[in-house]
Amino acid sequence: AQKITQTQPGMFVQEKEAVTLDCTYDTSDQSYGLFWYKQPSSGEMIFLIYQGSYDEQNATEGRYSLNFQKARKSANLVISASQLGDSAMYFCAMRESTGANSKLTFGKGITLSVRP
């Protein structure tokens, strides 16, 4: 089974509107972390937001918020007030804490296009 699932096809959003990018995960660990990264066409991986499995509140970072639903194992990224510069590939990732295995496992990514 895939650890991180991102199944949305290419997403489109109108400038200044909000958009939700979906991510579901699979783990048997109680302690884990969830990450979202943005990858523009330049190729760099830009860290956006982090949610720990024991964090009581949903993470927020500026225009980014993470809708964390632990029971459903989902960690959707919400981008408010979309900007043209938000057009990029977005990756969800999970870091499990099982023994020495603390690698990040990435989903396949979602392409977001912001329309003017």
Added chain:
Amino acid sequence: GAGVSQSPSNKVTEKGKDVELRCDPISGHTALYWYRQSLGQGLEFLIYFQGNSAPDKSGLPSDRFSAERTGGSVSTLTIQRTQQEDSAVYLCASSRRGRTIYFGEGSWLTVV
């Protein structure tokens, strides 16, 4: 600079040659990761270093790939006898407490 630094940024090599890719993590970061991303694909885990612990090498695709980290800082990823399927972007990342993991800009490798 303050970020993760990778070199070279671009490398074109002939099939069968060895290549070395370097990663200089953010100062004070004890964890260091190597990932590979082929064109239009997601990120494939290669290897993970954490402090003085034995590295997690479970993602290395073959024995042609190796990595070391000297003095708990700089890391070198070595690919021996390169093949065309090794062409990809090799991304390095570092972390201190695990809640934020920062990536470098990557080393773009092309094997011709």
